[in-house]
Amino acid sequence: MLVIDTSFPAIGFNERCGEPVQQVILHYTAAPFASSLRTLTQDGVSAHYLVPDPEEPSYRAAGYDELRAFRLVEESQRAWHAGVSHWDGRDNLNSRSIGIELANLARDDAGVFTFPAYAEEQIEVLTALLRDIVSRYPQIEPVGILGHSDVAYGRKSDPGPRLPWWRLHEAGIGAWFDETTRAMYQRRFCVGLPPEVELERAFQRYGYAPAKNRQGFEQRTRAFQMHFRPRDYCGFLDAETCAILYALNEKYRGL
Incomplete structure (x- = not known):
């Protein structure tokens, strides 16, 4: 069952100004849960959702006994997660996308990347969250379920190659080839x-x-x-x- 926690609202965000949601953009935090939560609830950077890693120590230390998705910004508001971005002929995807951050300790050491695997339960919660989102926004097409690297390929690598996109497609979410x-x-x-x-x-x-x-x-x-x-x-x-x-x-x- 999908559990949405709204205990940590981010601040400093405004309405979408009539822009319909067209994309969902997936990210990794490159940081533990506790520091990710602090970063994503400060004015200037955020995402609509944060999905923790249930095995990461700072999440367990916070006292949670089940994995949940944290809604940090209301979907009706524009979150600052995509930055300079482009997809399907349009820029500024913050205005028409929902951003989901996955807690993951990916690292970039002077261009040498380390991409840890995502936890199985984390992928299950992500799948349930995506299903919920696309059921409420039927205009989001399969090609609109994207990684940050897809829309900002010159500067971003998240969510990295360890995200099982083919499994999301098998669950009815996103694009995959025949x-x-x-x-x-x-x-x-x-x-x-x-x-x-x-x-x-x-x-x-x-x-x-x-x-x-x-x-x-x-x-x-x-x-x-x-x-x-x-x-x-x-x-x-x-x-x-x-x-x-x-x-x-x-x-x-x-x-």
Whole structure:
């Protein structure tokens, strides 16, 4: 059962000004529960929800005997979680998204990332929370369930490659490709990848922001791979990655 705790409201937020919710953006906190809660309830940065790790010591020390989702900002309000962001041709996703932070001790040591696994119960609570959200916002399409790295690929890596996106899809949440379509495109691309200008259009068609240079192209590829090919997210655009992209566009973009 999904338990929503409203004991820690954040401050300093305003109404959405009529913007309909179109996306849900998932993050990791890169910090324990206690410090994450302090950070996310201060004026200037927050998310609508925080989902703790039930095994993390500061959560247990807080006296909770069951895992719950903490609502920090009302969904009718704009939370400051996405920052400079872009999806599907539009910027400023704070105005039309719901942000969910997952307590996780991911680290970035001078560009060397460590991505710990998410707790099983944490994923179960996240799944229940997402189901609840999409049931109330039918305009949120599968391609609107996103990671922070999808919408800000030049500067963010959360929620990282350890989030089981395929399991969320199996639970009826978010996008995933059809394996037979992926295999068909991969056979085609094994003899040669599409021209770069066509690949750029394909990424933008799915929703990603344009890549301004080679570094941006690789960062976007890495973000895409963390979401849809998490066993290898080196940022190199190979036949399998291209095939997944084209399979997704065929399934969700009608192309």
